[in-house]
Amino acid sequence: MYYVELLLIGLVWGCTYAMMALGLTLVYGLLRILHVAQATVFTLGAYAGLLTANGTGSLPLAFLVGALVAGASGPVIYRLVYQPILDKPPFVALVASIGILIAMEDGFRLLFGPYGLSFAHNPWFTDTVGFAGLSLNVVQIWIVIAAVVLLSAFAIFASRTRAGVAWRATVSDPPIAESFGVSVRGVRYTAFFIASVLAGIAGVLVGLLNNLVEPGMGGLISYKGLAIIVLGGLGNVPGTLAASLLLGLVEAYGTVFLDKALDRDAIAFLFLIAILMVRPQGLLGKAH
Amino acid sequence: MDYYVSVATFAALNVILALGLNLISGFCGQVSLGHAAFYGLGAYAAALCSVAGAPLGLSMLAGVLVAGLAGAVVGFAALRVREDFLAIVTMGVGFLFLGAVRKQQWLGAEMGIARIPSPLDKWGYAMLAIGAAIALVLLSAHVRRSWMGRAFGAVAQDEDAARTIGIDVAGYKIAAFFLGTAAAGLAGAIYAHMTQLIVPDAFNFVQSVTILAMVVVGGIGSTLGVVAGAVLLTLMPEMFRFINDYKLLVYGALLLVVMRFSPEGLAGIVYRLIGRRLA
Numbered sequence A: 001m002y003y004v005e006l007l008l009i010g011l012v013w014g015c016t017y018a019m020m021a022l023g024l025t026l027v028y029g030l031l032r033i034l035h036v037a038q039a040t041v042f043t044l045g046a047y048a049g050l051l052t053a054n055g056t057g058s059l060p061l062a063f064l065v066g067a068l069v070a071g072a073s074g075p076v077i078y079r080l081v082y083q084p085i086l087d088k089p090p091f092v093a094l095v096a097s098i099g100i101l102i103a104m105e106d107g108f109r110l111l112f113g114p115y116g117l118s119f120a121h122n123p124w125f126t127d128t129v130g131f132a133g134l135s136l137n138v139v140q141i142w143i144v145i146a147a148v149v150l151l152s153a154f155a156i157f158a159s160r161t162r163a164g165v166a167w168r169a170t171v172s173d174p175p176i177a178e179s180f181g182v183s184v185r186g187v188r189y190t191a192f193f194i195a196s197v198l199a200g201i202a203g204v205l206v207g208l209l210n211n212l213v214e215p216g217m218g219g220l221i222s223y224k225g226l227a228i229i230v231l232g233g234l235g236n237v238p239g240t241l242a243a244s245l246l247l248g249l250v251e252a253y254g255t256v257f258l259d260k261a262l263d264r265d266a267i268a269f270l271f272l273i274a275i276l277m278v279r280p281q282g283l284l285g286k287a288h
Numbered sequence B: 001m002d003y004y005v006s007v008a009t010f011a012a013l014n015v016i017l018a019l020g021l022n023l024i025s026g027f028c029g030q031v032s033l034g035h036a037a038f039y040g041l042g043a044y045a046a047a048l049c050s051v052a053g054a055p056l057g058l059s060m061l062a063g064v065l066v067a068g069l070a071g072a073v074v075g076f077a078a079l080r081v082r083e084d085f086l087a088i089v090t091m092g093v094g095f096l097f098l099g100a101v102r103k104q105q106w107l108g109a110e111m112g113i114a115r116i117p118s119p120l121d122k123w124g125y126a127m128l129a130i131g132a133a134i135a136l137v138l139l140s141a142h143v144r145r146s147w148m149g150r151a152f153g154a155v156a157q158d159e160d161a162a163r164t165i166g167i168d169v170a171g172y173k174i175a176a177f178f179l180g181t182a183a184a185g186l187a188g189a190i191y192a193h194m195t196q197l198i199v200p201d202a203f204n205f206v207q208s209v210t211i212l213a214m215v216v217v218g219g220i221g222s223t224l225g226v227v228a229g230a231v232l233l234t235l236m237p238e239m240f241r242f243i244n245d246y247k248l249l250v251y252g253a254l255l256l257v258v259m260r261f262s263p264e265g266l267a268g269i270v271y272r273l274i275g276r277r278l279a
Helices: A002-031 A037-057 A061-086 A090-112 A138-160 A164-171 A176-179 A182-208 A220-229 A238-259 A264-278 B002-027 B035-051 B056-080 B083-103 B122-145 B147-156 B159-162 B171-193 B205-218 B223-239 B239-243 B247-261 B265-273
Strands: A128-131 A134-139
Touching: A002 A134, A002 A164, A002 A182, A002 A220, A002 A238, A002 B171, A037 A061, A037 A090, A037 A182, A037 A220, A061 A090, A061 A182, A061 B122, A090 A164, A090 A220, A090 B083, A090 B205, A090 B247, A128 A138, A134 A138, A138 A164, A138 A238, A138 B147, A164 A176, A164 B083, A176 A182, A220 B056, A220 B122, A220 B147, A264 B056, A264 B083, B002 B035, B002 B122, B002 B147, B002 B171, B002 B205, B002 B223, B035 B056, B035 B083, B035 B171, B035 B205, B056 B083, B056 B171, B083 B205, B122 B147, B122 B171, B147 B159, B147 B171, B147 B265, B159 B171, B159 B205, B205 B223, B205 B247, B205 B265, B223 B247
Parallel strands: none
Antiparallel strands: A128 A134
8 A cells, every 4th residue: 555655646746747757848949948947937926926926815726826927937937048058959958947046046046035935725725635545735636736737738738739830840941930930939939838838836835745946946856857858869749748757657666665765856867877877869859 | 454364365276166167168168157166176085195104295185086077977968968968967966965964974964074184284275275276277378378278279170170170079178178177176175175074065065156256257267367267256245245145146246247247258358448359
C-alpha cells in the first residue's frame, strides 16, 4: 500500500513538473532559450492568486487572476529581455534569465516579506478524499485534473488550430514559415503567453498544495523543469511529458530508498546526469 | 584594519574563483553553472585533512587535487553533452554535491565542519589569497598567449572545425575543467582554514551564480576584466550598506542589464571606449 501511495505522490509531482516543463519546452523549441525566469512567472502567478483569494474569498477568481497576471508577464519578459539579444551566443540569454530569477526572488521578498504568505481560507488543503484505502488531499487531485485538462487542451491547440499549425511550422523552420505568411512574432508572443499561463496556474496550485506562497518557491521547480526538458530531448513535447512523470516517480521512490545518501534535488539531478551520459540527446530526442 | 584585511582576502578568493570559471567558460567556451560545487569540494577536502592533523600545505594540496580531479570528471561529461545540455548538467552537479553533503554524517551534514585548525593569522591568509590570486592572473595571461590558449579558443569558437584541423578537443576540454576547478579548490581550501567553519549552503547555486556574475560583469574571456568584476562585486556590498541588504536583487539586475546591453561586460565597454577590438 505504501508503494502505491508513493506512486500517487510521484504522479502528482510529475503533473506539476509537466505544467512547468511544457512551457519551458515551448520556449526552447522556438528560440533555443533556457527560460529559467519561468520560475519568476510561476511565483508571480502564485502571489497574484493568493492575494486575490484572500481579498475576494473566491478560488476560481484566484486562478483566473493568477493565470492572467502570469500570462501577461511572459510576453513582457520576451519583448524587453530576450528579443534584443536573440542573435547573441546562447549563454547570454541564459545568464540574463538567471538574472531575472535571482533579482525577482529578492523583489518578492521585499514586496511581500521573507516568510511567505498563507491562504486565509484553503478548504482544499484540509479536505481529503479516500478511495481504495488511499487518501489524497483535494489539491493533489486538482493538480492531476489541471495537468490533464491543460495538456490535452494544448495537444488540441497544436494539432487542430491554425495558430497551432503556425507554431509547429515555426519550430521546424522559421524562414519558410514566415514566407508562407506565418507571423513569427505573433507565434513567439503566443508561446510565451501559453507557457506563462501554465506556469501561473501551476504556481497557484503549488501555493495551495503547501498552503504557502514564498519568494523562493519557483527556483527549484524551474531548475528541475530545465532538467526535464533536457531529459525529454530539448524542444520535444511528448518526451517532456514522459520525463516529467518519470522524474516525479524517481523522486518519490528515491527519497525513500536513498534517504541516507542524497536529498530529493540531488536524486533528481543524479538521474538527469546518469540518463544524459547514456543518451546525450535525451530520452526521446533524435541523435545528432 | 582587520576589516579591510578580510575584505581584501575575500576579494582575492573571488578573483581566484572567477578566473577559474573564466578558464572553463571564457577561454574554452564550456558553460558551467556549478562552479561553487568545486569550491565546496576543495573546502571540504582541505578541512577533513586538517582536522585529521595534516599540515596546511598538504591540506591545500588535497583541496586542489580533489576539486581538480572532480572537475576533470565533469570535463568527460562535457565530451558527451554540449552547450545548453552542458549548462544543465553542470547545474545538476552543483545540486548533486549539495544534496550529497547535506546527508553525510561524516561531513557534518547540515551543520558542516567546525573547529578547523587555523595555523595562520588574518594577515597570513590575506597574503596567501592575494599571492594565489596574482599567480592565477599570471597563469591566465600565460595560458592565453600559449598554444593551449589558442587551442581553447578554437574549441570555444567551433568544436568541429577545431577537431578537423587536428586539435585534441577532448584533451583540451578536460584540461580546461581540471585547471579551472583546481583553482576553485584552492580558493575553497584557503576559505575553510580562514573561517574555520564550513556549511553546505556556502556552496549553493546562488554562489555559483555569483561567481558567474563576476565573470560576465567583468567581461567573459578577458582576464583583467574578470579580475575587475570580481573585485567590484566583492567591494560593492561592503561600500554601500543598502546593497548588502539587497545583494541578490543587485547581482541579478546587474546580470540582466549587462547581458542585455553589453554582453562583453566591463571589458567590452572599456575596449569600445578606447576604440580597440576585443582581444
